[in-house]
Amino acid sequence: MPIPLLDDLRGRGFRGEILAEAPLAPFTTWRIGGPAEVLATAAAPEDVELAVRFAVDRAIPWRVLGNGSNLLVRDEGVRGLVLRVRKALDGVAVDGGVIVAGAGASFPSVARAAAEHGLAGLEFGAGIPGTVGGAIVMNAGWHEFETGSRVAEVEFLEPDGLVVSYPARACRFGYRTSAFRTRRGVVLRAGFVLEPDEPLAVAVRLGLPEARGGLRRTPHRGRGSQGTPDRGRPGLAEARELLRQPRQGQRQGRLGARRAGRGGGRADLGSQARPRVRAVVIGDILLFPS
Numbered sequence: 001m002p003i004p005l006l007d008d009l010r011g012r013g014f015r016g017e018i019l020a021e022a023p024l025a026p027f028t029t030w031r032i033g034g035p036a037e038v039l040a041t042a043a044a045p046e047d048v049e050l051a052v053r054f055a056v057d058r059a060i061p062w063r064v065l066g067n068g069s070n071l072l073v074r075d076e077g078v079r080g081l082v083l084r085v086r087k088a089l090d091g092v093a094v095d096g097g098v099i100v101a102g103a104g105a106s107f108p109s110v111a112r113a114a115a116e117h118g119l120a121g122l123e124f125g126a127g128i129p130g131t132v133g134g135a136i137v138m139n140a141g142w143h144e145f146e147t148g149s150r151v152a153e154v155e156f157l158e159p160d161g162l163v164v165s166y167p168a169r170a171c172r173f174g175y176r177t178s179a180f181r182t183r184r185g186v187v188l189r190a191g192f193v194l195e196p197d198e199p200l201a202v203a204v205r206l207g208l209p210e211a212r213g214g215l216r217r218t219p220h221r222g223r224g225s226q227g228t229p230d231r232g233r234p235g236l237a238e239a240r241e242l243l244r245q246p247r248q249g250q251r252q253g254r255l256g257a258r259r260a261g262r263g264g265g266r267a268d269l270g271s272q273a274r275p276r277v278r279a280v281v282i283g284d285i286l287l288f289p290s
């Protein structure tokens, strides 16, 4: 993309980082694939709108990147603009039984925030290594639990600059899909409606092994069982303390484990060993389920 075009994006007031021919591999779970013609990292919510308006005005192809845990980038790279929204849209607010989370917030961290407030319903999200935006677009889920079933509303930036609120029924959530998979635009944030529950029971369902000491064993991530405290009823403070502790053996670690070489540790997919990916374009494939 010619430099004057990049200057144009900057000139419009985009405050984040703009890089030409920037490798995308570091921003995806699989760490493979070529560069983005332009990689724009939004620093503020306004940047997201600016970048989309810029791309639409200039008829430049554009795509949104969440945490890159559900996409492959082909070796040839991606033409046009790739917009990273993680940091610009990472706010999370809890109000009673409702959590409003920015599309860039990590889905596991939103699940933990829910647990810290004694709110049940997003425990399945603790092991899904994406953003809220990615979880909405893909209707991410685990067994019978899925993101869409907890969504009250999704705020979506249309390519013409309009911000539209989609009530849950308009999101057309289906198995690992939603209206936003085919609709051009950016998921900005989502409101989730949750249920008050025993905080320590929520922590157990999140997969915190430490929490199990205080509860009878409950089915992994099950929603039905509330668990039975052995000693009194554990409270919010105790659950918060547990949630602050480092987590061990979580599902996020699984991929690393699968990729680990014989010597253990993370596999180094250096240029020699790097598999060729020819036909896959960013955002066009589901790695999960395969």
Ligand SMILES: Cc1cc2nc3c(=O)[nH]c(=O)nc-3n(C[C@H](O)[C@H](O)[C@H](O)COP(=O)(O)OP(=O)(O)OC[C@H]3O[C@@H](n4cnc5c(N)ncnc54)[C@H](O)[C@@H]3O)c2cc1C
Residues within 6 Å of the ligand: 029, 063, 064, 065, 066, 067, 068, 069, 070, 071, 085, 103, 104, 127, 128, 129, 130, 131, 132, 133, 134, 135, 136, 137, 138, 139, 140, 141, 142, 176, 180, 185, 186, 187, 188, 251, 252, 254, 255, 282, 283, 284, 288
């Ligand atoms: C180890 C591992 C475990 C996983 N476990 C599960 C699981 O249990 N259940 C499950 O459902 N999935 C699972 N996944 C897949 C993946 O984590 C989810 O689909 C996740 O929701 C993708 O989020 P992301 O932010 O990484 O999206 P990305 O991979 O960055 O993007 C996916 C798609 O969503 C679009 N997108 C992302 N953010 C936005 C936005 N704000 N606005 C518009 N479009 C956007 C992108 O353009 C792209 O088309 C797993 C993946 C890995 C690597």
